[in-house]
Amino acid sequence: MHKLFLVLLLATITAAAQDATPPQLVHFDAKMVDTSVDPCTDFHQYVCGKYLAANPIPSDEVAWGVGSQLNLWNESVLHGTLDQLAAKKSDRTPNEQKVGDYYSACMNESAADAAGVKPIQPLFDRINAMKSTAELAEVLALLSTSFPAAWEGSDNQTNVAFLGFGPAPDYNDARQVIAAFDQAGLGLPGRDFYLKDDDKSKSIRTAYVAHVAKLLTLAGEPEAEAQKDATSVLALETEMAKLQMDNVARRDPKNLNNRFTLAEVKALTPSFHFDAYLKAIDAPPSSVYLVSTPAFFKGLEPLIRQQPLSSWQAYLRWWTLAKSARYLSSPFVNEDFQFIKTLYGVPELLPRWRRCVSYTDRDLGEALGQSYVNRAFSPEAKARAAQLAKDIEAALDSEISSNDWMQPATKQAAHLKLAAVLNKIGYPDHWRDYSALTITSNSLVENVEHATAFESRRQMEKIGKPLDRTEWTMTPPTVNAYEDPQTNTINFPAGILQPPFFDPAKPDSVNYGSEGGVMGHETIHGFDDQGRKFDLNGNLHDWWTAADTKAYDQRGDCIANEYTQDVPEAGVKQNGRLTQGEDTADNGGIHLALMALEQDLARQNQTLETKGDDGLTNEQRFFIAYGDSWCEQIRPEAMRTIILTNPHSMPKYRVNNVVSNMPEFAKAFSCKSGKPMVHTTQCRVW
Ligand SMILES: [Zn+2]
Numbered sequence: 001m002h003k004l005f006l007v008l009l010l011a012t013i014t015a016a017a018q019d020a021t022p023p024q025l026v027h028f029d030a031k032m033v034d035t036s037v038d039p040c041t042d043f044h045q046y047v048c049g050k051y052l053a054a055n056p057i058p059s060d061e062v063a064w065g066v067g068s069q070l071n072l073w074n075e076s077v078l079h080g081t082l083d084q085l086a087a088k089k090s091d092r093t094p095n096e097q098k099v100g101d102y103y104s105a106c107m108n109e110s111a112a113d114a115a116g117v118k119p120i121q122p123l124f125d126r127i128n129a130m131k132s133t134a135e136l137a138e139v140l141a142l143l144s145t146s147f148p149a150a151w152e153g154s155d156n157q158t159n160v161a162f163l164g165f166g167p168a169p170d171y172n173d174a175r176q177v178i179a180a181f182d183q184a185g186l187g188l189p190g191r192d193f194y195l196k197d198d199d200k201s202k203s204i205r206t207a208y209v210a211h212v213a214k215l216l217t218l219a220g221e222p223e224a225e226a227q228k229d230a231t232s233v234l235a236l237e238t239e240m241a242k243l244q245m246d247n248v249a250r251r252d253p254k255n256l257n258n259r260f261t262l263a264e265v266k267a268l269t270p271s272f273h274f275d276a277y278l279k280a281i282d283a284p285p286s287s288v289y290l291v292s293t294p295a296f297f298k299g300l301e302p303l304i305r306q307q308p309l310s311s312w313q314a315y316l317r318w319w320t321l322a323k324s325a326r327y328l329s330s331p332f333v334n335e336d337f338q339f340i341k342t343l344y345g346v347p348e349l350l351p352r353w354r355r356c357v358s359y360t361d362r363d364l365g366e367a368l369g370q371s372y373v374n375r376a377f378s379p380e381a382k383a384r385a386a387q388l389a390k391d392i393e394a395a396l397d398s399e400i401s402s403n404d405w406m407q408p409a410t411k412q413a414a415h416l417k418l419a420a421v422l423n424k425i426g427y428p429d430h431w432r433d434y435s436a437l438t439i440t441s442n443s444l445v446e447n448v449e450h451a452t453a454f455e456s457r458r459q460m461e462k463i464g465k466p467l468d469r470t471e472w473t474m475t476p477p478t479v480n481a482y483e484d485p486q487t488n489t490i491n492f493p494a495g496i497l498q499p500p501f502f503d504p505a506k507p508d509s510v511n512y513g514s515e516g517g518v519m520g521h522e523t524i525h526g527f528d529d530q531g532r533k534f535d536l537n538g539n540l541h542d543w544w545t546a547a548d549t550k551a552y553d554q555r556g557d558c559i560a561n562e563y564t565q566d567v568p569e570a571g572v573k574q575n576g577r578l579t580q581g582e583d584t585a586d587n588g589g590i591h592l593a594l595m596a597l598e599q600d601l602a603r604q605n606q607t608l609e610t611k612g613d614d615g616l617t618n619e620q621r622f623f624i625a626y627g628d629s630w631c632e633q634i635r636p637e638a639m640r641t642i643i644l645t646n647p648h649s650m651p652k653y654r655v656n657n658v659v660s661n662m663p664e665f666a667k668a669f670s671c672k673s674g675k676p677m678v679h680t681t682q683c684r685v686w
Helices: 043-054 066-087 094-107 109-115 118-128 133-144 199-218 223-243 262-268 274-280 294-306 309-327 330-344 352-376 379-402 408-419 444-460 508-513 515-525 546-563 580-603 618-628 636-645 651-660 663-668
Strands: 063-065 163-169 177-183 289-291 422-426 482-484 489-493 565-567 572-574 632-634
Touching: 043 618, 043 651, 063 066, 066 094, 066 352, 066 632, 094 352, 094 444, 109 330, 109 444, 118 133, 118 309, 118 444, 133 274, 133 309, 163 444, 199 223, 199 309, 199 330, 223 294, 223 309, 262 274, 262 289, 262 294, 309 330, 309 444, 330 636, 352 444, 379 408, 379 422, 379 489, 379 508, 379 515, 379 580, 482 515, 489 515, 508 515, 508 580, 508 618, 515 580, 546 580, 546 651, 572 636, 580 618, 580 651, 618 651, 618 663, 632 636, 632 651
Parallel strands: 177 289, 422 489
Antiparallel strands: 063 632, 163 177, 482 489, 565 572
16 A cells, blocks of 8 residues: 555556657756746746746656656667667676567567567467366466456456455565455446446547457457457446445455455455465465455456356456557557557657566666666765665654644654655665576567566565565665655655755755655655554554544544535536545645754754845745645546546646645745635644
């Protein structure tokens, strides 16, 4: 259950540029503010208006902003390394051979085109040879060790066929890793996409059926049969959607901590052969099995019994394609992209090199990431970022001491939890060992299958062992960050410790506003409405008195209500209960960053009011730098999809709602009460 910082880093659909000019890193520039806009009326427009007008979304991008520009820069750094290692055929280290050959196989489009559907034919043959639904377990195990990622839950479900399975820290004793089953099975982004009845939802479902049918046809099914199969896929997935827990309930860890013996798991879905599944994926026995959604697994039972074998075979053929089409020949890649276009509104596919960089990063991230760190993240930068994280934590420590709504004993527990947080900066202390993984320059699909089997085995081996707090779930070049309440860690990859987020050449007011805001955000996650339910050891354990909880919830309700709002551009309403944790982290995070800046300036005999050569006070520059980090525009189709499935608010609200809750902002820009950026009720948790 990780808390991600940025909205839009979906692996296959991120940023791109059409031309061959090497991308530039964006640096803070106070002159970028739009002085024709009143900062007290629309601060996001004041800070970002000029940037957004000058930086329209490129045709192969879902969204475009300062984060996507940095992402493109990072990818270009990796691209240089990959081109070099792919061309070099000797004198490579074992990791260099893997990284170079993976990339080279991926870039070989003509080989993929010549192979057509062949690389996945063995999977199709296995599905078509099924004699009964009793074989469902074995076939699913085969799929989940061929393409990622059955072990990786997300906000709505695990994005694979039927069920997710993998290691998870025990909610009751986070030192131990146990086994966990998760709801899965939906090819659309979330259950609402199946169950909502508005015209837009209906048209997306129509497009989905056409897309499934088209892929099945490309794989060799006669058109009429493919059409019938696609209709039955939608019907089956709709039944699964009805069984799924919604994404708001899913935010509460108490709802997910359902503990079973294996015999009890089997009793939920007797017709599914769990033993065969666990044996085929090589999962060791677990003392406890978590089942995120028991109702989902109970509901699978009648589905298995009632649906004919042919429906399940169609479903499995579809999921084989859903997971592999992007690695196959051009017709498959293009049809796979057609549905991304429907969901995210992006007109063009990313260039092949960018897709290949992203697959290499996913499958060999800690081998490829070493060169990125050498190139782009110095020990000095790491030391400064580590100090910034410490300053932010000191601010939260003082905020806990001084607030007027927590009981002394609860404050003590909060101090201890904060002191126990492990800060991870840049990259892992120990790099992952890929020696058991075979990669060749022959075939992308084969490499993905090998890498998935390797990673699946690595994941399964964690079950029954102590939790490793030092492991990273993001690769070094990632432009993102996360907090993990169960390891009690905050994690900042080197990829986000770059301009404009982190820029050693710029004043501290800039760095505390941008990267400080990011670090404050992740630090607060450990104390947001879900994070606060975990203790210093990462256990799901209530350390708050009833009075504290009541006071906390009142503050949290203010945030949740404030962010429950129509988003006209997207044609949907944002649910403040879905985004409450992220919004709490945004609001509290920037407070911490400002407190930390004040301390930092005091060490340099400056104050927040000290003016610089640019005519701005430190405090004004801090807020502008914070707003700058959210200069980003998103296609309306993508906004709709994100608002329905993702717990982050849209960039505009991540700036305007946050500053509107801050008297410090109103003071810095002399905003009078009654102005849009001065909320009458100012929400505040931290
Ligand atoms: Zn977050």
